[in-house]
Amino acid sequence: MLDFQFHPEADREADHEFDYLRIHGGDIVASRFLDALEHAIHSCRSHPLLYRMFDKNIRRVILHKPFGEYYLPFVVLDKTIYILAVAHAKRKPFYWRDRLGDTKSL
Numbered sequence: 001m002l003d004f005q006f007h008p009e010a011d012r013e014a015d016h017e018f019d020y021l022r023i024h025g026g027d028i029v030a031s032r033f034l035d036a037l038e039h040a041i042h043s044c045r046s047h048p049l050l051y052r053m054f055d056k057n058i059r060r061v062i063l064h065k066p067f068g069e070y071y072l073p074f075v076v077l078d079k080t081i082y083i084l085a086v087a088h089a090k091r092k093p094f095y096w097r098d099r100l101g102d103t104k105s106l
Contacts, residue, residue: 001042001045001046002045002046002048002076002079002080002081003045003079003080003081004041004044004045004074004080004081004082004083005080005081005082005083006083007082007083007084007085007096007099009085009096009099010072010083010084010085010086010096010099013085013086013087014037014086017033017070017086017088018030018033018034021033032066032067033063033067033070036063036064036067036070037063037067037070037072037086039063039064040061040062040063040064040072041061041072041081041083043061044059044061044072044074044081044083045081048074048076048081049076051074055073055094055097056100057075057076058073058074058075058084058100059073059074059075059076060072060073060074061074069088069089069090070086070087070088070089071087071089072084072085072086072087073085073087073096075100084096084099084100085099
């Protein structure tokens with residue numbers, strides 16, 4: 001299994017979505033979001049090549065329902081999965097693309 005690292009902004013996005021869902025959906029919904037997030041991370045760490053490239057070297061894993069509108073764009077560098085964002089498919093498409101440049105400092 002590959003190591004993984006969140007872009008600092010992706011880490012903040014995960015925290016923000018968790019807090020939002022806890023406030024608006026309750027603790028159970030927020031907990032299920034974390035479960036879906038952890039499952040997606042585990043899946044891309046275990047089988048990163050299973051996910052197709054959709055932009056340059058970027059792949060994405062989609063969270064399970066009911067959070068299927070969220071996805072994690074990621075790149076594989078050496079033996080590390082670098083997660084660029086915790087993105088919502090219907091909000092600002094590809095806003096995280098500039099973060100790809102940050103992976104060069106790893």
